[in-house]
Amino acid sequence: MVDVIVEQHAWEDDTADEAVIGVWIYQNGARVKKGDVICEMMIVKTQMDIEATENGILEIVAQTDALVKKGDVICRITPE
Amino acid sequence: MSNSRTLTLGRAVREAVHHEFKVNPKVFMMGQDIFKMGGVFGTAEGLGELYGPERVIDTPISETAIVGAAAGAAMAGMRPIVDFAYVDFIAVCFNAIVNYAAKTHYMSGGQYKMPMVLLLSTGGGYSNGAQHSQSLHGTLAHFPGAKVVCPTNAYDAKGMMHTALRGDDFVIFMSSIATVGMMMLGTPIKGTLSNVPEEPYEIPFGVARIYREGTDITLVGTGVNIHQCMEVAEILEKEGVSCEVIDPRTLVPLDREAIFKSVKKTGRLVVADEDYHSYGVTGEIITSVVEIDPTVLKSAPKRVACADVPIPFARPMEEECLPSTKRILAAAREALK
Numbered sequence: 001m002v003d004v005i006v007e008q009h010a011w012e013d014d015t016a017d018e019a020v021i022g023v024w025i026y027q028n029g030a031r032v033k034k035g036d037v038i039c040e041m042m043i044v045k046t047q048m049d050i051e052a053t054e055n056g057i058l059e060i061v062a063q064t065d066a067l068v069k070k071g072d073v074i075c076r077i078t079p080e
Numbered sequence: 081m082s083n084s085r086t087l088t089l090g091r092a093v094r095e096a097v098h099h100e101f102k103v104n105p106k107v108f109m110m111g112q113d114i115f116k117m118g119g120v121f122g123t124a125e126g127l128g129e130l131y132g133p134e135r136v137i138d139t140p141i142s143e144t145a146i147v148g149a150a151a152g153a154a155m156a157g158m159r160p161i162v163d164f165a166y167v168d169f170i171a172v173c174f175n176a177i178v179n180y181a182a183k184t185h186y187m188s189g190g191q192y193k194m195p196m197v198l199l200l201s202t203g204g205g206y207s208n209g210a211q212h213s214q215s216l217h218g219t220l221a222h223f224p225g226a227k228v229v230c231p232t233n234a235y236d237a238k239g240m241m242h243t244a245l246r247g248d249d250f251v252i253f254m255s256s257i258a259t260v261g262m263m264m265l266g267t268p269i270k271g272t273l274s275n276v277p278e279e280p281y282e283i284p285f286g287v288a289r290i291y292r293e294g295t296d297i298t299l300v301g302t303g304v305n306i307h308q309c310m311e312v313a314e315i316l317e318k319e320g321v322s323c324e325v326i327d328p329r330t331l332v333p334l335d336r337e338a339i340f341k342s343v344k345k346t347g348r349l350v351v352a353d354e355d356y357h358s359y360g361v362t363g364e365i366i367t368s369v370v371e372i373d374p375t376v377l378k379s380a381p382k383r384v385a386c387a388d389v390p391i392p393f394a395r396p397m398e399e400e401c402l403p404s405t406k407r408i409l410a411a412a413r414e415a416l417k
Contacts, residue, residue, distance in 0.1 A: 042263030
């Protein structure tokens, strides 16, 4: 199982402390491929796509509207 | 477990545009800040790096020039998409739209086609002031020669964009800003998100979508207002009232038959549209029912539209002027009396 985290370089430090989860494009249990955009996140006024880092089954940790910080786990992907 | 993708309306439109760019070298886009920035509403995101500045053309701030050039390119056989951002600025290029884009096919006896798509963002609710908040649905649907489409969810938006880009007609493609899923405006409205297949598909113009079937009252809504109609339907359901909710999906051609059929069944009609109250879409839809047979109505039809004033900047005043769940609910209660 691989954690997908909010990367340290996701945004510049002085932009904001937190981002908000906007849309999960794939739902819990979906089969995702490495590179698929799986989630849209928002940092202040900038929209950011989160991509799957592995092939596998998606488990969502941070739900829609959740606030996340750098280093937080937003989902897990279990390779089959 | 389902492997389907839930997309925002904006992403779904982008997917259709990317696909048509890939399969048809005649498709290109013009607009302000599209090459590097991807457009004000992200419509062109990712296109610039894939297709370069010759097909993703950044223009000066002159809507007049953009629309005129695009209409000319369409006559010469290209398939331009104009990323226009705010609908309000069509005012400066109305000659190119009304007298050229909309009429050339007819006036040339069919010798010239006009396969051009004008992408417009509409609607208020964000304190953007009177020049960045209008809908102007009625203005653009009024003159003949253009197809006018207003998708309200991701599934329809993708299919309608494919239809627009594959056809030979001038298509005015309007989306409420509130429905496209721009995160800076908050979490997307749930009803705008849909499961969207990866493969392309077309949705025919002129066919309404029945969002919800019902028997007591018909609520017709365009753009963001369809989602408010759905909220009203949920509230009224708890009171034992069954609402039928209809999205025309396209204003030109308008599926008058579906609306009449529904009102014939329910006997009551409320129409919600964010364009201005007078001389607008709401009046047109009501007329298309009563001119066939006014006796199908058990009560006076109601329209919920933007007040006939420049849309205020001040948030509470703007809320008063625009259609809302509250105002649609009040109109429905009146119609149900």
